[in-house]
Amino acid sequence: MADHRTSLFRSTSPGMDARIWCRLPEHLLEHVLSFLPLKAFLSLRSTCKHFNSLIFSPSFISKHSSSSSSSDSNLDSFLLLSHPQFRHRYRLFDTKLHKWRRQSICLSSRLSGLPSATSLVSISRGLLCFSTASSFLVCSLLSRSSRIVNFPETPSPSAFDFITFVSSPNGFSLFMLSPTGAFLYNSRLHHWNRFDRVDSVLADSYHQEGVFFNGKLYFTTTEPFSIVGFDLETGKWERETIELPEELTFVRLMSNGGEKLYLVGGIGQNGISRSLKLWELSLNWVEVVTVPEMMCRKFMSVCYHNYEHVYCFWHQGLVCVCCYNWPEILYYKVSRGTWHWLPKCPALPEKCSLGFRWFCLIPQLHASV
Template identity: 25%
Template sequence: MGALKICRETVWSNLPEHLMERVLECLPVDCFFRFRAVCRGLNVLFSSQYFNSIARNSQPFLILCPSNTQLPLLIYSFFTRTWRTIPLSLPHNCLINFRGSSSGLLLADISANFWFGYNSPMLCVCNPLTQTCSTLPETVSVSRIMAKAILPVGNKRNEYTVMVVGMSSTGKVLVEAYNSTTKAWKVAGSIRDVVIRNESMFFCKGYLFCVTATEGIMAYNVEQGITTTMAIPNADVHNLWTRLACCKSRVVLVRTIEENYSLKGLIMWELVFHEMAKDCKWEEIERMPCSVCEKFRRSSNSNWFECVGVGDEICFRANESMEILVYDLSTSSWNWLTKFPTDLRYVSMRCLPLEIMIGTEFS
């Protein structure tokens, strides 16, 4: 036994660094921090620029987030094709609604939580792997938030930005931004009157995107403070649900096709970028096949669905369904993921990239 132990230690100590990094790449997502604690050398490898560059190019994870903090997060690895659970580190009396994610951080509303001393919802940023949570102060000028998003972190480990769109006390629609470095909100701009349907937004190619209540798409240029409103294609098609998804740098719009309130399929369009304010258009890229639609419809008791972009995939979940349908943009193919390992029905889907899960921690 002693000789075997010495042999193992010799093999690992003599293994080239690039091979060690490849081995570490294959670890399950919830094992990263346990292995970082093994020794100083492994911790350095996990924090290295080379390993993080590999991780940035790897397939991100799909995360399912429950509204009840007594239930764990569910994370699906497209690499191992398995589900794993990670517990939340929030008080059990919380009601939590996840509104977005970016680079391994989750943006959420917390309500009915006397731990914070408020009865109204508060914004919170969580890192599920480090089991850390940072609550944000109240906005300065926005009194009623309509939509919110978390933007990619910067080059520094503890850096992120949260942006909200909402009404001020004077009735103006403002954009406010929270900077994690200064720990303060600042008015970033104003937009013309608009009512946003969904409280979630996402950031892509310098724009914040969301669906408005008037069946349009709002695109807000974060750097220039310019708002563009785009019409939704095929507005004459009878449908009840419109969704947006971001797949890497691609913006995809999904709408239902319905007949007598029965789901007949989904249509997908991609936004073709030129100059956003002058020349952009939607191009149809896919219609859900009838055979796929039939199973998708049977898995739910309504036409409600949610979708999220994860790498090159768009993941769909019908209402209360235990299965996830995936459309691969790179291969134009439809597939089903394995069912959830536990009976978690009331969950919302969010994309959780791998790379900053390793390096981001709250101070």
């Protein structure tokens, strides 16, 4: 153990005496390493077996989680673009550098045993969830560990276009909503629960992901629009009583890590949106900003007023508004109060339409499989 510490702290500076630093207690060394940015720590893993093993150490992961959460700006973060033509290759947009990575990421090479007939359905806290014909596969890119979650009932997981995937340092949950019922998997209990048939107004909401906020998953209903919450602890549904803005043509929800709840909606008449707005939930829905007219026109022309193709998510201070048939993101930078278009990926084929899926990827050590 002393050898790698001697090499690590060897320096021409008289203040870095290797004979002193090699006797640094284990717990202090781990505490110092926990403050390293994730990218720097991953590069350091090759120094010795002990450093490499820290990625599996609960105490170190807990320390690193606490230090990184206090400064989210130091975290590496990416927007990951998926499309059926890519075949397990995903394009990455670096939101810190604000540019596309030249090389795509090939998950089949990074995750051993990943079946070819899988599709990426969700990402949460650095964990990736894939669906197969009969099961889900939850993987961690950093530890390269995985877990197979078999689905005990029909229809199979591949029949669900969307699932809600919520992970934490203590485990993860999978939630699937269908016209006939709701299904919830708890990784700590290794168990599925099936809940009664949901409200009929949620019959068309199985194509949406739920939004996690205050221990509940929130969904929007069809017209007349409303918001319904599912309590992950009790398994009960509850309709929210706070009135939504008027003249909505469609609504989508998102949360910034569970602290605030946001709503993106179109405003118009007869099912046609004339403007696009963002609200934040306080005692009521408070309007934050309106999308500039020219940007709104472009987005509405992209989705052809087919709002089922619209989805939204939060990513490191960005409110991202997307459409499955368009390879760009319209996003709102909260800190500056400005709207922007994400530059189109230069590696996309010219004839590539429909099926674009964007994911928020923030690699974290404390994501537990």
